[in-house]
Amino acid sequence: MNHPKSSPAEKVPGGGAPDLFLFDFDGTVADTLEISHGILNELAEEFRFRALPREELDHVRTLGTRDFIRHLGISGWRVPRISRRGLRLLQERIAEVQPIAGMPEVLEELHGRGHRIGILTSNSETNVLAFIARHRLPYFHFVRTSSKLFGKSREMRRILKAEGLPPERVLYVGDETRDIEAAKEAGVRMAAVDWGYNAPQVLSSLAPDHLLSHPSELLRIGTSIA
Secondary structure (H helix, E strand, O other): OOOOOOOOOOOOOOOOOOOEEEEOOEOOOEEOHHHHHHHHHHHHHHHOOOOOOHHHHHHHOOOOHHHHHHHOOOOHHHHHHHHHHHHHHHHHHHHHOEEOOOHHHHHHHHHHOOOEEEEEEOOOHHHHHHHHHHOOOOOOOEEEEOOOOOOHHHHHHHHHHHHOOOHHHEEEEEOOHHHHHHHHHHOOEEEEEOOOOOOHHHHHOOOOOEEEOOOOHHHHHOOOOO
């Protein structure tokens, strides 16, 4: 996967480097875009919603999550069932999923610097742990999941309580508009990445604290001092 040139180092608002780097999984740590596209079209046939032609991929990356669901013609009440089925199909193919280029090295460096690292995802714990084991990424202190597509802000608050950290000492790293929305609701700082499911222009419109073009930029956040 090719990335634009990294932007200059950014200072972390609120004071110093984060104590906890909290990562989304799909599209952020794991390159699931191609496999997820195939699964989505299988589900479209099974659940009779609109399939997604490859030529529309660039367009749908500019849509927020709710607009994307509407674009496919999926009723909100059907989302949980479709999501559960999609996770089961992904479980069958998790061995095919590769890390985002450059991410393993960044995780190793952050871990070596003494930062705590966690995952908060709408994917299943089974899928995430299988991926971590397969690619030998023993850097995560915990994996937390949100069963609801828009339930990450609640889980973030639970993580803050469990870790004994104020929101400003945590950085959430994610690739979707709903990740930015959840971080803002929880008061957590946000680094949006442009290599995942949503395009940089739509991510930028929601004003995350950082907009990153390559995993290595996380190391600059990890050493910045306000």
